[in-house]
Structure formats: structure tokens, C-alpha cells
Amino acid sequence: MTEVKIKRLDTADADFASQLDRLLAWNESEDADIHQRVIEIIGRIRREGDAALVELTSRFDNFVVDDAGALELPRDALEAAWQALPPEQAEALREAAERIRAYAERQKLESWDYREADGTLLGQQITPLDRVGLYVPGGKAAYPSSVLMNAVPAKVAGVPELVMVVPAPRGELNALVLAAAYISGVDRVFRIGGAQAVAALAYGTETVPRVDKIVGPGNIYVATAKKLVFGQVGIDMVAGPSEILVISDGRTDPDWIAMDLFSQAEHDEDAQSILISPDAAHLDSVQASIERLLPGMERAEVIRVSLERRGGMILVEDLEQAAAVANRIAPEHLELSVENPEILVRSIRNAGAIFMGRYTAEALGDYCAGPNHVLPTSGTARFSSPLGVYDFQKRSSLIYCSADGADQLGRTASLLAWGEGLGAHARSAEYRIRHR
Numbered sequence: 001m002t003e004v005k006i007k008r009l010d011t012a013d014a015d016f017a018s019q020l021d022r023l024l025a026w027n028e029s030e031d032a033d034i035h036q037r038v039i040e041i042i043g044r045i046r047r048e049g050d051a052a053l054v055e056l057t058s059r060f061d062n063f064v065v066d067d068a069g070a071l072e073l074p075r076d077a078l079e080a081a082w083q084a085l086p087p088e089q090a091e092a093l094r095e096a097a098e099r100i101r102a103y104a105e106r107q108k109l110e111s112w113d114y115r116e117a118d119g120t121l122l123g124q125q126i127t128p129l130d131r132v133g134l135y136v137p138g139g140k141a142a143y144p145s146s147v148l149m150n151a152v153p154a155k156v157a158g159v160p161e162l163v164m165v166v167p168a169p170r171g172e173l174n175a176l177v178l179a180a181a182y183i184s185g186v187d188r189v190f191r192i193g194g195a196q197a198v199a200a201l202a203y204g205t206e207t208v209p210r211v212d213k214i215v216g217p218g219n220i221y222v223a224t225a226k227k228l229v230f231g232q233v234g235i236d237m238v239a240g241p242s243e244i245l246v247i248s249d250g251r252t253d254p255d256w257i258a259m260d261l262f263s264q265a266e267h268d269e270d271a272q273s274i275l276i277s278p279d280a281a282h283l284d285s286v287q288a289s290i291e292r293l294l295p296g297m298e299r300a301e302v303i304r305v306s307l308e309r310r311g312g313m314i315l316v317e318d319l320e321q322a323a324a325v326a327n328r329i330a331p332e333h334l335e336l337s338v339e340n341p342e343i344l345v346r347s348i349r350n351a352g353a354i355f356m357g358r359y360t361a362e363a364l365g366d367y368c369a370g371p372n373h374v375l376p377t378s379g380t381a382r383f384s385s386p387l388g389v390y391d392f393q394k395r396s397s398l399i400y401c402s403a404d405g406a407d408q409l410g411r412t413a414s415l416l417a418w419g420e421g422l423g424a425h426a427r428s429a430e431y432r433i434r435h436r
């Protein structure tokens, strides 16, 4: 077994900050290249519609159809997949869906208003989005759990129309993906993926309807496409290649930690797995576990590439410094594998999801704990949050002025409008003032 070359960093090194920046950075030329390719794909979908969708699907997913209509799955295929599931899988899917729903129910934004003494009413009205596009990844692995994570909160919000896209390599789709779409109330499913699927949802084609917002995770092509179509449609966040950051106090079984790092590395060669600990001997033990366990893994090569390209082990002075480094990284998933996670969690400011304590494997959150697994990546947890019901709801402000309210507010508005030199604004307010 050859050594797995994972970068080692030490906060005591003078140039630690720049070493960390290099660990987190995407290769710039690779990044620019992907960006350019995605712009071209989006341009083709806008200009050529279905024809480009069919051609790009055959090129990237090895899935050839004569006519774009065949990219849509008939609804009875979803029901048939659900009916054919082995009972224990159906039960697991249903249990996961129920737990995701129970958590989502608590996230609902509600309408509210309040009335002032003069009868003026101010408030907020909540409306679900009309039609949402759900991206479900499927290039290298199938993600039934992502179907539930996308669709269940959308349904809780009350979105009337859910359009799902999922790549079908060689035309094949995982039965659990279809069954999950069935039980979570997805309306239409198209077998398309990557930047071309995002563009089709954003602009519409002859067969794919244009949506109001696109949500869901995907690889770097999907994440880049979502950023580029933002404005034409809403997007939830940048949910790209998966990431895990483990802070260990050195007392968790090194095999557990190695497997937690593998669990995200196995998604994609672009995934990122980082371990931080104040215990240098523990980092060595985890390295030894990685080398011993890796050959037995199903996706060993993907894990190895991911760990060697984007993985890291960071030696810190203490757990407080570990938290500071974690906040700088702002990971998608953060495991606090320590004795008192409820104390350390108070120092965490930037993380998509925080898994507290040695027993809380991140994988539980991926499937069935309840909180959403669609989470911000690439440091965007500094300003983004997990996918939730609120992503499928809009807020409109409500303002009702009584005659007395218009009289009072009109005087203030008029003064401010004249101050801005905007006469029509001022007069519009003044017309409603009672002139004595």
C-alpha cells in the first residue's frame, strides 16, 4: 500500500495563513476553463433550446434520444418505482421523508401584521413560489436523499409545481430516486443534468418549462451554472462539491475519523476533507487508519484523489484555535468530535451544519437526521444557510394607510422628498394631507 499524500499544515508556521489559502483555493486556470465551458453551454441552450439539450445530454451523459420529449419520464414510472421497492428500502425512504418534513415544518415563515393607533396597518405577506426547479445530482452516484431534501421543504412551503432534473448516465436512473420523487410530490422529472439542465430550467426550452427558482446541489459545472443564471432565475445558494471539516480533541477512534473524512471524499475528486486537532500523534494515527482502510473502500480511487488534491490535516495549539481556523474555512459540514461539543459550538460562526459529539457522524445528516443536506460550500457558509422552507417562500410587505395615517406620514414623506429634489414624490404625498 502506497502512502496517501495528505497535506499537513501547522498554525505555528509563519506562513500558515497563505498555506491555508492555497489549500482552499481552486486551481485558477481550471476554474476559468470551467467557467468558460459553462458560459458556452448556457449560450447554446438559450439559442438552440431542445436541440442543444439533446446533443449535450448525449455527449455528457452518454444518453441518446431522438426527440427531447423522451427526456421526460412519465409519471407512472415514478409510481411503479415506488411500488417495486423492497419493503425495508421503502420504509427507510418514508422514515427519512417524515423526519425531513418534521424539521421543515418548524422553518415555515408566517404572515404577520400590526396596526398603529391611527388605523395604519403594516405587515408581511408570505407567498410560496409558483414553479421551482429541483436539481438532483446523478453523474457519479445517485442521490435519492437529495430528492427528499429538495422536494419536501418545497411542498411544506406550498409550492404548486415542482420540476426535477437529474442526469441519467446511459439513460439509466436509480429506482430509489424515482420512488423518492413519487413520495415527495414531484410533478415532472426530466433526465438531464449539468449546466445544460440548469440553463434549460432558467430559460425554458420547447419541452422544459422555465422556473422561478433553481435549488439543489451538484458538481462544479452545476454550481457554476447556477451562479451564472442567477438574476434570470432565483437560486438557493452555491451548493457544490461536498466538504467535511472534523475538529477532533484526539480522543475519538482514528478509524471513525478516517471514515468520516472518506464519507465526503467519496462523492467527488473535487470534494474536500480536512481534519484539525491539537494532538499531533492523533493526526498520525488518523493518517495510519486512512492508509489501512482505503484499499477496502468501494470508491477508493475517488477518495484517494480527493484527499490528495483537496484534503488536509491541520495541527493547532488548542480547540479554541481549531474553532478560529474552522470559521476561516467556513465548511459545509463541521464535526465537533470532542468531549464537550456544547461548549465548543459557541465559538463556531461559519458552518453549513454542525455535528456535535463523537457519535454524530455527518453521514446521519446526509440521509435522515432531519436537517437539510443541501448546504453552502466553498466558504459561502459565511453568508449562506442550509436549504429550507424559507427558500421556497417570498415575502411581500403590506402597507395600508388610513386617512389619518396618510395625513401624518404624508408630511414626513413630503419633507424627505423635497430634500431629494423629487417633486412628484412630494406632491403625491401632499395630495393626501388634510389642508387646514
Ligand SMILES: NC(=O)c1ccc[n+]([C@@H]2O[C@H](COP(=O)([O-])OP(=O)(O)OC[C@H]3O[C@@H](n4cnc5c(N)ncnc54)[C@H](O)[C@@H]3O)[C@@H](O)[C@H]2O)c1
Pocket (backbone or CB within 6 Å): 037, 060, 061, 136, 137, 138, 139, 140, 141, 143, 146, 167, 192, 193, 194, 195, 196, 217, 218, 219, 220, 221, 222, 239, 240, 241, 242, 267, 268, 270, 271, 332, 373, 374, 375, 376, 377
Ligand atoms: N453541497 C451539497 O449540499 C451537496 C449535496 C449532495 C451532493 N453534492 C455534490 O454533488 C456533486 C455530484 O456530482 P456528480 O458529478 O455525481 O453529479 P452532477 O449531477 O452534479 O453532475 C453530472 C453532470 O456534470 C456534467 N459534466 C460532467 N463533466 C463535465 C465536463 N467535463 N464538461 C461539462 N459538463 C460536465 C454533465 O452534464 C453531467 O450530467 C458532488 O460534487 C457532490 O459532492 C453536494
Ligand SMILES: N[C@H](CO)Cc1c[nH]c[nH+]1
Pocket (backbone or CB within 6 Å): 143, 145, 146, 241, 242, 243, 264, 332, 366, 367, 373, 374, 375
Ligand atoms: N454529503 C452530501 C451533501 O454535501 C449529501 C449526501 C447525499 N448522499 C450522501 N451524501
Ligand SMILES: [Zn+2]
Pocket (backbone or CB within 6 Å): 242, 263, 264, 267, 366
Ligand atoms: Zn455525503
